[in-house]
Amino acid sequence: MVRQYTREEVTGWIPESTREFSNETGFREITDWEHLNVDRASLAYFNTYAQKNFSGPLAHGMGTEQILAALDRWGGGGEWLDLGAGTSTLFWCCALEEVASITVVDASVEALVVLDRIVRSSRVPRCYRDALAMYGRDERHLARFRDAGWRYLVFDFSQTWPDAVPRSTYDLVTAFGCFGLADGPDHFHRSINETATRVAPGGTVIGANWLRTPDAIAEKGYDTTFLSTDFVADALETRGLEACEVTVVPIQGEEWYEAVVVWAGRRAV
Structure with missing residues (x-):
C-alpha cells in the first residue's frame, strides 16, 4: 500500500514501490486492463503527476526542449522501447517521425494504467500541442502514434531483465529521468549494460538524467554528482555504443534540480 502524497510531493516516481518489486516474481505483460488489481x-x-506536469503549457528551462531535440536528431523509426515510461511516452512522440511499434516499461502497474488511458483518449493537452508546433505538426501526428502497436511490460529496468525482452531487437530505446535514480555508478553501468544488449545494430539509446541540488541530495538521497559528461560517455562506449551526444543543460530557479544531462548512443551496424 502506497501512502497518500501531497500534490507538491508528486514527482513521477514512488520509491517504496520499486524497493519492493522483484522482476523474478513481478514481471508481466498487461493484456487484460479490465481485471487488473491496482492500488488506488x-x-x-500518477493521475496527479500527468495532470500536474503534462496538461498545461510546455515548461521551459527544464531540459524538455533538449530531450525533444535529441529525439528529433537521433530517434529513427522501427521498434521503440521506452524504459521507466511512467505516463509520458505519448508526449515524446511529438518529436519522432514514425515508429513501427511501441513497448513501454515501468515497475508500476498504475503508471501504465494512466498511460494507457492517455493513449486511448483523443485529448491533446496544451504542452503536447506546443511540442507538436515546434516540429510543424498537429494532432494528426499523435493519432498515428496512438494507433501504433503498444505493448505494456511491468518490470524494473535497474534489475536483471526478463528473458521475455528480446535482445538486439529495438531500433530506439529511451530512458528519461530513470537511470539517474541508480544507486551509484555501478548501478548506472548495470542499467546501461542491460539496455545495450537489447539495441539492434544501428539502433540508438537516448536518455536524460536530472542532476539534483545539494539540498535535494541531503534531504532525499540519490546522489547524482557522479553523472558527469565523461562518465556517461564512458558508460556508453564501454557497452559498445558510440556517444553521439552528451550535453549538460543548466536549470535555473528550481529547488530540487540544477541541471539535466541529455545523451544519445548508437550501436554500429
Missing part, C-alpha cells in the same frame, strides 16, 4: 493511492498519484 498509486493510481491517484
